[in-house]
Amino acid sequence: MQNPEVFILAIESSCDDTAAAVLHNDKVLANVVANQLIHNQYGGVVPELASRAHQQNIVPVVDAALRKANIQKEQLSAIAFTQGPGLMGSLLVGGSFSKSMSAALEIPLIAVNHMHAHVLAHFIDEDGFDKPSFPFLALTISGGHTQIIRVDSFFDMTIIGETTDDAVGEAFDKSAKILRLPYPGGPLIDKYAQLGNPKAFAFTKPKVAGLDFSFSGLKTAILYFIQKQKLQNPDFITENLNDICASIQHTIIEILMDKIKLAVKETGIKQVAIGGGVSANSGIRAALKATEARYGWKTFIPKFEYTTDNAAMIGIVGYQKFLNQHFETASVVSKARIQF
């Protein structure tokens, strides 16, 4: 039986989004994210600026989440926060804030692994979204992570494949940078790709054993290809932008789908759940959906606001940990790298 009256305040500050959410059991009452636009002009996240922006954002973001949820802080059952992995200066802001608030309210403190949260985001109760059953495979794809995870229960997860260099979101963003598109370029590649021919240009796919990924070679291949083409035609990018984007996206999707198909074959598990910012990609969504009719897989894509970095996913892990009385003392430390 679920405890019907658990209210979790969740805080996420691992990278460049300051986020707070309030959950009532597994339902989200409020999910507030303050994006830090300051990084766009630098073409990537600047850790020191991120940490400073978290300090400015955290009080208003938590305040907004509580007001939106329409609950008083005295009603909270516990505070859950991202312990890691992430940028140390960013993690410390959310961690210190959560410790102080749990001490002031005299309620339990719950530490959450950000990567577990991307996986368990599928268990947020949301109309129109099915939850996977155990065991399932989770493909977590974002600007910071690329992992295939075998999930046997809420707390029994094993990484069975991951990137050996760049994350898939970085592959999108760095390719976009070569094409002189603004950061983050992933959504723009997706947009132009929809108007182009995915077979226009061929890029060699990396050969990596097993279920691991590599994306740095692809980025170099794209760079050399563009440099060569520009020698013959300085306007090559502008004249072929849609086709270039479609071809890059097609290659990235093939790399992802080859590995996830191998993971299904090796584990015999046909439920596949994707999460992370790159799961917004229209091509990846379509490729994954197509496996349902073609191979009899069941696939899961969470509501978009729970798939990019957010605090609701921290809250759902917090809720499960609360049910298991898995609490921390104020001596718990933030960790840039964290054991899975």
Ligand code: KG4
């Ligand atoms: O999960 P997220 O918001 O933050 C972390 O990196 O943890 O993911 C952001 C990444 C960026 O690399 C962005 O370019 C990529 O997700 N992204 C996309 C799309 N939307 C976001 N990549 C490809 N196609 C998209 N539609």
Ligand code: ZN
């Ligand atoms: Zn993330």
